[in-house]
Amino acid sequence: xxxxxxxxxxxxxxxxxxxxxxxxxxxxxxxxxxxxxxxxxxxxxxxxxxxxxxxxxxxxxxxxxxxxxxxxxxxxxxxxxxxxxxxxxxxxxxxxxxxxxxxxxxxxxxxxxxxxxxxxxxxxxxx
Amino acid sequence: xxxxxxxxxxxxxxxxxxxxxxxxxxxxxxxxxxxxxxxxxxxxxxxxxxxxxxxxxxxxxxxxxxxxxxxxxxxxxxxxxxxxxxxxxxxxxxxxxxxxxxxxxxxxxxxxxxxxxxxxxxxxxxxxxxxxxx
Amino acid sequence: xxxxxxxxxxxxxxxxxxxxxxxxxxxxxxxxxxxxxxxxxxxxxxxxxxxxxxxxxxxxxxxxxxxxxxxxxxxxxxxxxxxxxxxxxxxxxxxxxxxxxxxxxx
Numbered sequence: 586x587x588x589x590x591x592x593x594x595x596x597x598x599x600x601x602x603x604x605x606x607x608x609x610x611x612x613x614x615x616x617x618x619x620x621x622x623x624x625x626x627x628x629x630x631x632x633x634x635x636x637x638x639x640x641x642x643x644x645x646x647x648x649x650x651x652x653x654x655x656x657x658x659x660x661x662x663x664x665x666x667x668x669x670x671x672x673x674x675x676x677x678x679x680x681x682x683x684x685x686x687x688x689x690x691x692x693x694x695x696x697x698x699x700x701x702x703x704x705x706x707x708x709x710x711x712x
Numbered sequence: 713x714x715x716x717x718x719x720x721x722x723x724x725x726x727x728x729x730x731x732x733x734x735x736x737x738x739x740x741x742x743x744x745x746x747x748x749x750x751x752x753x754x755x756x757x758x759x760x761x762x763x764x765x766x767x768x769x770x771x772x773x774x775x776x777x778x779x780x781x782x783x784x785x786x787x788x789x790x791x792x793x794x795x796x797x798x799x800x801x802x803x804x805x806x807x808x809x810x811x812x813x814x815x816x817x818x819x820x821x822x823x824x825x826x827x828x829x830x831x832x833x834x835x836x837x838x839x840x841x842x843x844x845x846x
Numbered sequence: 847x848x849x850x851x852x853x854x855x856x857x858x859x860x861x862x863x864x865x866x867x868x869x870x871x872x873x874x875x876x877x878x879x880x881x882x883x884x885x886x887x888x889x890x891x892x893x894x895x896x897x898x899x900x901x902x903x904x905x906x907x908x909x910x911x912x913x914x915x916x917x918x919x920x921x922x923x924x925x926x927x928x929x930x931x932x933x934x935x936x937x938x939x940x941x942x943x944x945x946x947x948x949x950x951x952x
Contacts (some may be wrong), residue, residue: 596887597919601731602724602781604768613770629887631816631857641942645734646789647796651779657921662771679858686921688894714944727856728886730938734913764950826933839943841852 588621590706594628600638604652606633609659610710616668623669624660625694629682631677633660634691657688661662664690671702713800715746719723719830723754724783731757734786736769736841737801741793746800748833750825753845756805759813759822764784784819791821809827848947849873849880850939855952856890857898866952867904874907881947883939884931885913886945892931895924905930911938 591697600606610622617624624634633656640653660670674693677684694702703709718737722729724752740747751758767775787803794801804825810816835838851870857863865874867882870922874880882904893900904910911934912927924933943949 597728599725599727599730601728602783604778604780611769617770629856629890632890632920635921639918639921640915643731643915644733644789644794645738645786646791646889648782648785648789652781676858679892679897680856681893681897683895687792714946715928716940716943732854732885732913733877735936736939736943739936740943743937743940745940747942838946839940839949841943843950 586621587707588623588705589615590623590625590703590709591702592625592627592709592711593630593633595712596629596632599654600654601643601650604654605659606654606656608710609633609656612668613659613663613666616663616666623671623701624663625659625671625673625699625700626691627673627676629680631672631682632679633657634672634677634680634688635686636688637686649695660691673699713744713746713781714839714842715748715833716740716841717748717750717830717833717837717838718752719750719752719842720755720758721753721756721843721845724760724763726754729845730783734783734790737790738793740826741790741797741799741801744797746802747794748802748837749804750827750830750833751805751809752802752827753806753809754813754829756809756813759787759805759818760784761817761819767786787822788819802833802834827843847878848942848945849878850883850942850947850949851880852883852885852939852951853888854886856887857900858890859887862901863888863952867871867900869950870908871904879910880907881911881938883911883913883934883944884950887915887916889916889920889922892924892927893919894928900928902928
């Protein structure tokens with residue numbers, strides 16, 4: 586059985602309308618179907634692993650949004666389903682994100698080892 | 713009270729630009745301004761009346777629990793707010809963009825137009841903002 | 847002349863963000879009143895500790911605002927912003943538009 590890696594670098598594209606990130610959701614759906622899967626967060630997508638993101642309270646005219654996206658919790662749900670979630674350490678540091686604000690359970694990967702990580706998976710989707 | 717004209721290009725569900733644009737339109741109506749919106753290219757999909765919500769099998773929610781946003785409801789909500797506040801919202805789709813995408817079915821209030829309408833609306837407005845797509 | 851420049855991307859997302867910052871600074875140097883409004887991923891560069899000093903440089907001559915919802919969406923508290931950047935509701939954009947500010951979105 587092939588192992589699938591989703592490399593996510595585009596962040597917050599359509600997340601309010603979809604109420605989640607389409608790449609993370611898709612990977613979780615692959616896992617639910619039985620696939621072995623991993624997620625590598627790089628670039629601005631490292632922000633998905635920051636605790637405490639809050640999108641509540643949006644309304645457009647008379648229509649309120651009731652299902653605010655909770656991208657950090659979606660990653661927690663992936664981790665609970667044994668999806669390995671990785672994050673490029675330097676990309677978080679470059680963006681000034683303190684270690685303590687990152688979700689536990691997310692595996693830090695140095696930039697120079699991204700190639701080795703990709704090697705560990707049989708197929709990859711670069712989102 | 714001023715008039716503000718906004719041009720949009722992004723289709724539904726594809727860009728963070730969309731909720732930001734809707735936030736601006738909402739805030740402008742609440743502030744008592746008239747708002748003209750010109751929908752170009754994929755943005756004509758925002759008011760497509762055939763959008764439907766769905767369940768979320770990954771999260772285990774029913775369609776009702778998920779309450780998945782359909783931007784057409786946001787458009788209708790903005791029209792309702794404009795009526796409440798006594799301001800005007802003009803929602804104009806580029807007709808050729810509608811035709812090539814087959815998106816004629818639109819929510820009530822939306823109308824068909826062309827870039828000439830954007831120009832006329834902009835000429836009559838104090839504020840002009842065009843959010844192009846990437 | 848009043849200008850409103852809205853930046854939706856971070857400097858890591860796109861190399862042309864630096865150009866847009868430069869445009870804001872140039873317009874200010876030309877005697878215009880310039881507001882740079884950071885929204886969506888554009889607020890990432892305003893975080894204290896982010897390894898990019900170009901925004902701090904722009905903030906010396908341009909009023910820089912960071913969208914409150916975009917900050918909250920990324921769990922960036924207002925206290926975590928670099929000097930010269932203020933947290934702002936989207937109403938500031940509406941006020942500038944209604945006041946006739948020449949507006950560009952990037």
